[in-house]
Amino acid sequence: MPLQEIRTAAARAISDALTGSFEMERPHVTLEVPPGRHLGDLAWPGALPLAKVLRQSPRRIAETVAAAAQWPPEVARVEIAGPGFLNLFLDRGRMLAHLLTSSAAQPEGAGDKIVVEHTNINPNKAAHIGHLRNAVLGDILVRCLRHLGHPVEVQDYIDDTGVQVADVVVGVLYLPEQEIASALATEPSSREELLAAFVSRLPSGPVPAPSTSDFDDLCWEIYPKVTARYEDDPDFLGHRAEVLHAVEAGHDGLDLDEAVFTLGRAAASGHPYPQRAIARLATAVADGNMRCHLATMARLGIGYDLLPHESDILALGFWRRAFELLKDAGAIRKETEGKNAGCWVMSLASSPAFADMDDPDKILVRSNGTVTYTGKDIAYQLWKLGLLREPDGTRHDFGYTLFAHWRQETPAAPVEYCGRSGHLLARTNSDPSRQIYGREYGNGRQVYNVIDVRQSYPQKVVREAVRVLGHPEAADRSIHFSYEMVALTPAAVRLIEARTGLSFGLDEEAMSKSYVEMSGRRGIGVKADEFLDVLTAQAEEAVASRAGEEGTGGTAVRARAIAVGALRYLMARQSRNRVLAFDFDEALAFEGDTGPYLQYSAVRAAKIFAKLTERRGEGMVEAAEAETLQNAEIPDDLWGLVLECARRREIVGQAVDTLEFSLLAQHAHNLAQLFHKLYHAHPVLPEDNEPLRRLRRAVFTVFVREMRSLLEELLGIPVPEEM
RNA sequence: GCGCCCGUAGCUCAGCUGGAUAGAGCGUCAGACUCCGGAUCUGAAGGCCGUGGGUUCGAAUCCCGCCGGGCGCACCA
Secondary structure: OOHHHHHHHHHHHHHHHHHHHHOOOOOOOOOEOOOOHHHOOEEEOOHHHHHHHHOOOHHHHHHHHHHHOOOOOOEEEEEEEOOOEEEEEEOHHHHHHHHHHOOOOOOOOOOOOEEEEOOOOOOOOOOEHHHHHHHHHHHHHHHHHHHOOOOEEEEOOEOOOOHHHHHHHHHHHHOOHHHHHHHHOOOOOOHHHHHHHHHHOOOOOOOOOOOOOOHHHHHHHHHHHHHHHHHHOHHHHHHHHHHHHHHHHOOOOOOHHHHHHHHHHHHHHOOOOOHHHHHHHHHHHHHHHHHHHHHHHHHOOOOOOEEOEHHHHHHOOHHHHHHHHHHHOOOEEEOOOOOOOOOEEEEOOOOHHHOOOOOOEEEEEOOOOOEOHHHHHHHHHHHHOOOOEOOOOOEOOOEEEEEEEEEOOOOOOOOEOOOOOOEEEEEEEOOOOOOOOOOOOOOOOEEEEEEEHHHHHHHHHHHHHHHHOOOHHHHHOEEEEEEOOEEEOHHHHHHHHHHHOOOOOOOHHHHHOOOEEOEOOOOEOOEHHHHHHHHHHHHHHHHHHHHHHHOOOOHHHHHHHHHHHHHHHHHHHOOOOOOEEEOHHHHOOOOOOOHHHHHHHHHHHHHHHHHHHHHHOOOOOOHHHHHHHOOOOOOHHHHHHHHHHOOHHHHHHHHHHHOOOHHHHHHHHHHHHHHHHHHHHOOOOOOOOHHHHHHHHHHHHHHHHHHHHHHHHHHOOOOOOOO
């Protein structure tokens, strides 16, 4: 029986005993794991609070319960300790045998679909390490939910019509030629030529190979130049309005080459840029960046199911429908006077969450008739929950096309976007008649939005909209998975400045704080690909220095695994509502409380069995041999590792409930630490006492399997063959 | 002003629904097997868990006040 079931069975036994002995009505009983093995494996502290009610000493209560309870067979004995803790000791041999024979495989999800939205990087520049926190947390959530048996759909929302994309387009069309040329690292030349050069940097395949001199890196250079220009020259903002207008009007299927040609001609002749061509360029910018982001995330083993595009939400009238629903529900009103005159606002005054606000209204439609981001997000959220419906009940839906197929060799291997089979990644389009056979997107029973904490307010508004539209349960099931931002330590900022030769112009006050906020607009940040490269190079060096004469190929694969392990663990181990102050030294550490420490434990354990097979012809303990361990005497230290291995289900459940994956990271770290200690105290290979050697093999077999599953399937951290 | 979050060892952080001696890592100091990889392990030093109250048999954990820091309260996303 798995530990989780033993736990509930024992809890039920206690509840029954309380019912029988004290005429209580089936009280709710929870068991915990006591701090040390000498105190047992499960504990019930419930006698203590009952003492007052029952007017008996807690020890007496615990004794009565202990005697009356019908314990499941896995409970070997019970003990009363301290002021009245009821401690349960499990049958160790039986548990060990069970862990060796039960398969770790989880049943394929058959329940209601859960939608997880994460990554969501503005497609106007390269991803930085802050985006990695989002993607890694989102990905671990997805892995945990799937592990618990839920079907999950992963969406990466693409804001392809926003101001940020427009700004890059403004840059290419209006920044002085020499600035564009410097971003492109070419000689200054005509706008026409620069435009062509810019477009030629667009990724060619569906998803390019990751690189730090990619299209998104080019945009990373251009974007801050534009925002700086806005500050110097407010008139420059007029160009932004022009581009946004063009984007809104759409490009009507214009060919990109043709668009670039007409833009070039317009520049050469001094004519205004044609609207459709501007819109087409904006689409290319968003699309190009999106593909680069997918490539970056692929390195970390992160893949997706759907790429919903904001442009399609607009084109398909999602907002129009949501607007009607909100109007019919009386949730919004048009202001005729005051500061919001001419706007459609959602009143939040009646909602307790907003009651204390100065201005409890949120503008959804601006006075110029355009929709705010929050408005669009309401429509999108309704769609995700399957609630955006026509009056006759049919779902308002996107059109879909295949974007790419991807696969992963192992659960934590890099995602590869080649081939015609594997996981299907779809993107939305604006023709609802185009569907992918056998696929339904959206319509989730539950929705997680992985978005940083600074967007808590708009997220609350979105949720409130779902509620007032008559779906309070759905609102409760739409969850904002919020996390704090990633910032840079002043030391990290200085290092970047030294390395790039740039100066971010931060004053002394800013540099004296414990961290500095990243800013894409100002170009302050550590690019994800760049950092992964540094990590990988560092790992490669470490691998090479240890390889010795057996240093054969595969160094790149190992280095990648170690880099990903270090990064993912760094993101996972810190609790989510704490600012992560990024420091190079800390992030590049491979010793101590790090990903590589965990990986090393798995590699080391696997190595035992490789050597064992080679020298003694013995491998891991298989099911048949496991039976012989039923009655084995297992010392406390070995048993501690076994019991800890049995707790995965409990820990994963807790992590998902609290959205606190530091619990999972710490659990894995615990296991690794326990193993490393035992490694020294319980050698396997040189042990000639056969039953003893078998017991150690058995315990380490459980560990190797558990650790690999924890790292690769749940944390997405690959276990290399060698380190 | 209102709301949310953070304050735990010199530094960076864990501590789940209150539970049995507050845990890691880094750093410091002292050590480790001719034996499964030293990215390891052992030991030492280092904490009125920001502060003052309260609830409780029991509080780092829950409630209230205060202090310090961060974020949010846009016709930006």
